[in-house]
Amino acid sequence: MSVRTALTAAALTGGLLVGAAAPVFGAAPAATASQPAPSAAPASPFTVADRDRDREATTVSVAGEGRATAAPDMAVLAVAVETTEPTAKRALAAQTVAAEAVLAAVRKQGIADRDVQTESLSLNPVYQHTDRAASKLTGYQAGQAFSIRIRDLARTGAVVEAVTAAAGDAARINGVTFDVADSSALRARAREAAHADARSKAEQYARLSGRELGRLVSVTETGSGTHRPVEMPGAAFEAGKVPVAPGEIRDEVAVTVVYELY
Numbered sequence: 001m002s003v004r005t006a007l008t009a010a011a012l013t014g015g016l017l018v019g020a021a022a023p024v025f026g027a028a029p030a031a032t033a034s035q036p037a038p039s040a041a042p043a044s045p046f047t048v049a050d051r052d053r054d055r056e057a058t059t060v061s062v063a064g065e066g067r068a069t070a071a072p073d074m075a076v077l078a079v080a081v082e083t084t085e086p087t088a089k090r091a092l093a094a095q096t097v098a099a100e101a102v103l104a105a106v107r108k109q110g111i112a113d114r115d116v117q118t119e120s121l122s123l124n125p126v127y128q129h130t131d132r133a134a135s136k137l138t139g140y141q142a143g144q145a146f147s148i149r150i151r152d153l154a155r156t157g158a159v160v161e162a163v164t165a166a167a168g169d170a171a172r173i174n175g176v177t178f179d180v181a182d183s184s185a186l187r188a189r190a191r192e193a194a195h196a197d198a199r200s201k202a203e204q205y206a207r208l209s210g211r212e213l214g215r216l217v218s219v220t221e222t223g224s225g226t227h228r229p230v231e232m233p234g235a236a237f238e239a240g241k242v243p244v245a246p247g248e249i250r251d252e253v254a255v256t257v258v259y260e261l262y
Helices: 003-021 048-054 088-108 153-170 184-208
Strands: 058-070 074-085 116-128 136-150 171-179 213-221 226-228 230-233 249-261
Touching (some): 074 088, 088 116, 088 153, 136 153, 184 213, 184 249
Antiparallel strands (some): 058 249, 074 136, 074 171, 171 230, 226 249
């Protein structure tokens, strides 16, 4: 090998060594004592979803009861006529006469035909029972029952007297029920009271649990409510005992309510 060839080889070898010492582009710089490597990034704070899950609502279910009362504005009179005769034909004829007399009497008292309704009509044999002989047919009993709606409470006593006077001994007063013609307003007030009762209970449970009362989730009316008209037995309409104080009508509603708690 000549001197020129040797120098050329040495120069090429030196160039490769220098080139190997050069940094590689794109590689991260090496850490030095004067410049420490960056530490790991701190953990990220809770996300909005995490906070929402922490505040996720639970629910409270409570029952509420509400009552409302009102003065009655009508009465429903239950009356009947009964006649007993030796034959079925005569019993029906006598019952027809008594029934027509009752209807005529209530019309004179201002009761409209739409407020009088036949509830039942019957014809039954009458037997005489003895200890020594078989039952013996003695006649037939015919009857007809009516419900009479009295929209003017002040006339209740007068209608009773008119019925008994018209039918005589065939008249039967089975009772009277005092009520309200339109119960929707009474039911609405009972519902309001039931809802308020349920909300008051839910607010108390929220305070006791250290939470806040949230939105209303559901309301369920348990049943259709209880409407309680005032009933009077027929015995109350004996002479001098026609009631003048029909009392109050009561309506009751129960609900189950679910609220969110935060």
